[in-house]
Amino acid sequence: MKKLINSPETVLAESLDGFAAAHADIVILGEERKFVRRKVLTQGKAAIVSGGGSGHEPLHAGFVGFGMLDAACPGQVFTSPTPDQMLAAIEAVDTGGGALFIVKNYEGDRMNFEMAAEMAGSEVLTVITDDDVAVETSTYSIGRRGVAGTMIVEKIVGAAAEAGMPLAGLKALGDRVNARTRSMGVALTSCTVPAAGTPTFTLSENEMEMGVGIHGEPGRRRVPLEPAGQITEEMIAAIAGDLEGRGDAILLVNGFGGTPQMELYLMFHAAKAQMEKHGFRLARSLVGNYVTSLEMAGCSITLSLLDDEIARHWDAPVHTAGLRWGM
Amino acid sequence: MKKLINSPETVLAESLDGFAAAHADIVILGEERKFVRRKVLTQGKAAIVSGGGSGHEPLHAGFVGFGMLDAACPGQVFTSPTPDQMLAAIEAVDTGGGALFIVKNYEGDRMNFEMAAEMAGSEVLTVITDDDVAVETSTYSIGRRGVAGTMIVEKIVGAAAEAGMPLAGLKALGDRVNARTRSMGVALTSCTVPAAGTPTFTLSENEMEMGVGIHGEPGRRRVPLEPAGQITEEMIAAIAGDLEGRGDAILLVNGFGGTPQMELYLMFHAAKAQMEKHGFRLARSLVGNYVTSLEMAGCSITLSLLDDEIARHWDAPVHTAGLRWGM
Numbered sequence: 001m002k003k004l005i006n007s008p009e010t011v012l013a014e015s016l017d018g019f020a021a022a023h024a025d026i027v028i029l030g031e032e033r034k035f036v037r038r039k040v041l042t043q044g045k046a047a048i049v050s051g052g053g054s055g056h057e058p059l060h061a062g063f064v065g066f067g068m069l070d071a072a073c074p075g076q077v078f079t080s081p082t083p084d085q086m087l088a089a090i091e092a093v094d095t096g097g098g099a100l101f102i103v104k105n106y107e108g109d110r111m112n113f114e115m116a117a118e119m120a121g122s123e124v125l126t127v128i129t130d131d132d133v134a135v136e137t138s139t140y141s142i143g144r145r146g147v148a149g150t151m152i153v154e155k156i157v158g159a160a161a162e163a164g165m166p167l168a169g170l171k172a173l174g175d176r177v178n179a180r181t182r183s184m185g186v187a188l189t190s191c192t193v194p195a196a197g198t199p200t201f202t203l204s205e206n207e208m209e210m211g212v213g214i215h216g217e218p219g220r221r222r223v224p225l226e227p228a229g230q231i232t233e234e235m236i237a238a239i240a241g242d243l244e245g246r247g248d249a250i251l252l253v254n255g256f257g258g259t260p261q262m263e264l265y266l267m268f269h270a271a272k273a274q275m276e277k278h279g280f281r282l283a284r285s286l287v288g289n290y291v292t293s294l295e296m297a298g299c300s301i302t303l304s305l306l307d308d309e310i311a312r313h314w315d316a317p318v319h320t321a322g323l324r325w326g327m
Numbered sequence: 328m329k330k331l332i333n334s335p336e337t338v339l340a341e342s343l344d345g346f347a348a349a350h351a352d353i354v355i356l357g358e359e360r361k362f363v364r365r366k367v368l369t370q371g372k373a374a375i376v377s378g379g380g381s382g383h384e385p386l387h388a389g390f391v392g393f394g395m396l397d398a399a400c401p402g403q404v405f406t407s408p409t410p411d412q413m414l415a416a417i418e419a420v421d422t423g424g425g426a427l428f429i430v431k432n433y434e435g436d437r438m439n440f441e442m443a444a445e446m447a448g449s450e451v452l453t454v455i456t457d458d459d460v461a462v463e464t465s466t467y468s469i470g471r472r473g474v475a476g477t478m479i480v481e482k483i484v485g486a487a488a489e490a491g492m493p494l495a496g497l498k499a500l501g502d503r504v505n506a507r508t509r510s511m512g513v514a515l516t517s518c519t520v521p522a523a524g525t526p527t528f529t530l531s532e533n534e535m536e537m538g539v540g541i542h543g544e545p546g547r548r549r550v551p552l553e554p555a556g557q558i559t560e561e562m563i564a565a566i567a568g569d570l571e572g573r574g575d576a577i578l579l580v581n582g583f584g585g586t587p588q589m590e591l592y593l594m595f596h597a598a599k600a601q602m603e604k605h606g607f608r609l610a611r612s613l614v615g616n617y618v619t620s621l622e623m624a625g626c627s628i629t630l631s632l633l634d635d636e637i638a639r640h641w642d643a644p645v646h647t648a649g650l651r652w653g654m
Contacts, residue, residue, distance in 0.1 A: 206329075259331060298331070
């Protein structure tokens with residue numbers, strides 16, 4: 001295992017300490033590193049809280065800050081955080097408006113966030129994201145997996161909360177954005193979880209995993225590597241076939257961690273042509289590593305349908321480590 | 328070769344088309360893709376122009392925009408752009424204030440930018456960056472290589488130009504920032520240039536290249552993989568030993584393209600402790616993929632000494648694809 005670490009046991013702790021030090025103007029690391037919270041809270045605002053296994057950075061801690069999340073609970077790599085982490089986070093960031101959980105659809109995450117919601121003294125509502133069209137059930141999920149579209153839900157809901165929308169409205173908005181958002185991924189290589197020490201799966205020199213999950217879970221099929229144009233055609237067709245409505249959309253080309261920007265922009269170029277064939281119009285663009293799988297090579301494509309309200313929240317100022325504009 | 332591409336010959340063109348489409352609010356792609364320029368120019372401002380081989384994205388095209396570069400000339404992967412590219416760029420963006428070239432210290436880049444400066448109708452001055460302390464001469468350079476510190480020079484000089492500083496002042500400021508900036512890198516894996524199809528170099532399962540260049544050029548020595556703390560200790564000692572003065576500094580931990588954010592933040596954590604031992608104070612932080620080597624695993628560490636003027640320009644608003652704050 002070739003990694004820039006000291007020991008597999010301390011990766012998360014040292015990484016979180018580095019993150020908190022690098023972004024001390026935005027975040028505070030909670031006691032016992034149970035959560036990362038926003039430095040400045042707004043009294044009475046509904047708190048947006050997310051979290052999940054680590055290894056997907058900048059998701060979620062990288063999206064804590066003005067206009068997005070109030071807190072994120074990091075589990076060990078690809079491992080759900082525990083209910084006491086969410087409880088500590090809520091206690092730290094609920095200033096009277098209650099809390100909205102944004103949870104990717106994996107069994108462990110759902111169970112632990114649900115437990116925390118039941119135990120919390122605050123009012124808590126939950127949005128489950130399940131934007132991955134690749135497979136109907138998977139290694140860690142019943143129903144579709146929540147993947148890169150999650151960061152779009154976090155951005156939109158975070159902006160709406162900032163604008164003063166109360167908890168029930170945020171829940172409805174989050175569900176609505178999730179329903180208008182679809183993703184699919186492809187992997188060229190595996191990643192290696194530090195605690196495991198060996199690659200999660202293996203692909204031969206000429207193979208790719210079409211429809212891969214963000215933990216390296218199997219997708220639709222393992223096939224010989226195809227040109228970017230063909231890969232994109234299949235991915236956009238799967239997304240479009242599953243998405244009701246056409247029109248203005250966000251196109252997110254999300255790197256999994258080991259793919260150069262040159263390739264991501266090349267994929268963006270191909271995806272734009274394909275989405276237009278299916279009747280979508282490129283209204284907003286995002287290209288980069290946002291929801292990763294450690295050093296996995298590959299990327300996902302996400303389309304998210306806009307309307308005036310959603311576009312306004314997408315464009316609203318955001319100030320986090322991983323996403324920043326307008327301030 | 329596992330890459331998300333259509334063919335090695337069209338990687339750069341398709342990638343640039345994707346980049347221009349994704350960031351159409353900021354940039355315009357020049358004719359024949361000779362350069363990427365800023366969409367909105369300021370009359371009379373000195374133009375900041377950079378460029379170099381592709382494969383280091385977001386450097387340089389990703390730094391075109393308000394507060395940073397006016398134009399960037401992309402060569403083929405790890406290949407210098409040609410003088411006619413710089414001439415076309417100058418013609419497009421010089422609005423009367425002349426042009427400052429920011430050039431990484433590689434023979435090919437220097438020769439071609441120098442030729443362009445001689446042929447240009449505009450007044451042109453040049454800042455050469457050579458921040459890499461690893462080796463005194465290398466595969467493509469006589470004297471030290473220009474690496475990640477280049478983006479710090481581009482940010483500071485770009486902000487000063489935006490504030491109205493004339494050409495001669497910008498040249499002096501750029502030289503001064505370069506002289507206060509030192510970097511060193513480490514690679515865990517090689518990258519593969521699309522046109523070559525095979526890895527640039529090979530490292531065994533337990534080896535790393537200490538002092539690697541951003542094209543995979545050899546560094547100081549090839550040694551067994553060490554813990555992050557030890558690697559950082561050696562890198563910061565080399566940087567500190569070469570840097571006159573102590574005090575407030577920018578700490579940039581720059582991923583080479585294939586290293587997860589978790590590891591970069593872990594390296595940041597270790598580097599911060601080491602820099603403080605050497606008498607530097609963490610005043611500004613930057614962690615991410617800024618000056619990459621395609622999908623190479625590894626990172627570089629850069630320290631750049633601040634003073635009031637430099638800090639003010641660092642903090643000034645910037646709006647590019649790769650770096651954005653304050654707007």
